[in-house]
Amino acid sequence: MKDRTRTQDFDWVLLAIVGAINVIGVFEIYSSTHASGMAGMQWKQLMWIGIGIAGMFLISRIDYHTLMDQAPALYLVGVAGLLVVLVLGFSRLGAKRWISLGGLMNLQVSELMKLIIIIVLARYFAEVRTDRLTLADLFKIGILTLIPVVLILKQPDLGTAMVLVPVALVGAFFAGIQWKHAAVGLVLIALLVPLGWNMRKHLKPYQQQRIETFLHPEQDQRGAGYQILQSEIAVGSGGFWGKGFGKGSQNQLGFVPVRYSDFILAALAEEQGFIGVCVVLLLYLGLILRLVDNAQKAKDRAGMYVVMGVTAILAFHVLVNASMVIGYMPVTGIPLPLMSYGGSATAFVFLALGLVMNVRMRRFVN
């Protein structure tokens, strides 16, 4: 079978949207850090983007079917990696997430696990030949997902652990989850969430604080709710038009926590206002819709699951991060893809997009 894949078949519209978001992100990183001891961060971020793009091209060259053939091996390698992190990994900000790679680069294994879970679950769903998932299927999917989730939770990194779940949920949705199973699941969630929330309110303040601290021990040095409040102040004070590039007091004076990374949307909201937020969120919506379009055009169900796995993760990131910035969700350390500063996170997004390109390039291949 002749390989007729060509780079011209990349989704250039999608990449244009990605590029636009990247540009906004880099500018906001510059604005957030240029007056501080971290000045120059935007260059490092550009470097990460460059590395990510290279990775994207590389991963698009390996046929996703080949990758899916290796799914069990990849899964074992990923889980083993997470175990190594727990045993040997070094701590940064109070959590073990990193494996040192010869002192040059630190690899966050959990980011790699996101890619692996996309491939593993895509293969599992593609193997289900009917339009109905049995309870046994759901159970297996649950086990496959929960093993890495638990390992990542132990690091502890609630955010990344949560990110794996939508891959399974979205996949199950497309694979044909039965109404009764979905209903039972929804009822369970509907019961557990408010129950948990109410329980939380009955706890003593210091216990609540402990939960907060457990959820994100690496942050929140100045009391629960402080970061969220500062983020809300930044967003709210930005108003409709924003305070202008480099002129947000919350951002420039450092009141916005990790303003160049997890809270970069708050920094942007303060300086560019509601208008800026609209532009960014609509770009993300465009990105998601374009990804769905790619899923529709996939040659086979396996390809569709791969693309939708990527879409599910990215959409989940955007939703949770934006909700956190405006105080609708607790701080969990989920960055805004393509905008937040961060090597592993940026690399992951481009590798995931590489999978999408991989599928797209092969839509006409037989």
Place this chain on the structure above:
Amino acid sequence: MPSWNFNDQKIPQSRLAIFSYLSAAFVVLLLVGFWKLQVVQSEHFADLADRNGIRSIPIIAPRGTMLDREGRVLVDSYPSFSILLLRDNPKLLEKSLPQVEEGLGIAKADLQQQLDAAKSEPKFLPVIIKPGASEADIAFVESHRADLPVLELMMVQRRRYPHGEMLANTVGYVGEVSVQDMEKNPDRYRPGDIVGKAGLEKEYNDQIVGTDGMRRVVVNSVGKVMRTLDNVDAMPGKPIQLTIDEDLQQIAETDMANKEGAVVAMDARTGEILAMVSRPTFDPNDFAVRIPNQEWAQLNTDPNTPLLNRAIQAQLAPGSVFKVVMATAMLESKAIPATFTAYCPGYANFYGRTFHCDHAHGLVDLHKGIVASCDVYFYNVGKLLGIDRISHYASGLGLGQRTGIDLPGEEPGLVPSEEWVERVYHHKWYPGSTISVSIGQGALMTTPIQLARMINAVANGGTLVQPHLLKDATNLKVSSFPLSDDTVQQVTDGMWGVVNEPDGTTEESVKLQNVDFSGKTGTAQVESFDLQNKLGKKLKENGWFVGYAPRRNPEIVVAALVQAGGWGSTSAAPVVRDIVKAYYDKKNGRMPQPPSTAENIPPAGVVHPAAQPSGAQPQ
């Protein structure tokens, strides 16, 4: 081909559409969320943002300096840093304490004690854990801004006493405002304000205290100041000029080193205090930074009472200095002829008791009685005058009452009278007590400053000046107790003889060339007095000398008290002489030299080299 790789099933297009719509719905929801914050509530959050980074930092106004009469600095202020511990985040505080203790070198127990003491205060009020921070301390705080946000620096103005112990009991000291003061003046004082606690610092606090300013600054999230918004400058306190002459003060201090007692030198015409010493003393700089509890307790309970200003607070028997009052009373009352004489065999019997004199003076008249300080002569004078006449003249010359000097805590002393003994002890006056009072013992108590003022009044014809320390003092109450010229002449001639005649009690040891130096010695027993009991040991007599120049209408009058110094002529008189000499040296354009050591080394200008007293000296 692997089992999963096949194309036979349709991709579920409708579910992809559902996913797209859901995504769009979420984005709309998020936009609604942003709209609420950024449009609906934007003013509220803009307000919060404005207040977020703005901190109001008080600028402490320096207290006014204190200058001597020639404008030399006696007390000033300097900027210093205090380290504050912020307590608004208990968890963070707990975590940071070990590092704070180590970095600033504060004992764990001390720090905990300070935190406990502030427990009842609101959490947002920081605790001053280290006043007077060193450069290393400041560097520590600055370099740990990021990881120890519980530490903050505050610039304050510290009081500085460049001369240390010099004039300490007079200038007093400063300290943090007390709870009582704050309750009395809730609008004026905030906790931690520095106010005068004693001496001139307390007396003129309202004048020398400044008005604190306020600086509004923008700080970042770790409290680092980014820029200043506006400044309300502090108004420094006004300087005050004192009547003290630093040169004379230095000489008095040197003379009194290692002694216990007091010196007060006064411009006899105006009541301006030229020098004032009290020993033992303390270093007010110790109070300028927070004084450690232990040190404070030690100063406060020290049996030598270093915090007492003996020049105005020591109430002691004046001994023979009181004979000046007796002589004045005798001449003014005319109850006894001016020619009255008595024979002194070295003792006398009154009311069945024997009263001693230090040696047999033979036939004694008033002049000799003063010059040689014959006790027997004045026993007889006292017996003839009676206590009420003595009391009248003593009070008239300002004894037993406060002089009104501008210092807090002046003691009144005591002049006994029949009325007093009946009121306090509910019995009749014992006539025998009059004999003791006649030579300045018994219940009679005076302060050094009262004696200076009294002698001055006798020598100037009865004008009682008001001693004061503020150069521009207003409302000085000068009172008058007119004395006849004849009285003044006779008594002052007697005091001139004390210094300048061969049989004077000073044995010509303190004579000054070209200066009409006069005065009166005193050597008072202390047995019956409280201080003795407090100390729990038998003391040597207190030596007194009150000297002045010139003989009549004096320019300068100096009272010296050397506690447990023995003879006033050898312990106190040289101190007074040194000061009077320095005063005239200065007046005549020669800068005074501080005496090389203490008593009995006669400086140049002493006419008669001191012949060491051969035998017992008159009291």
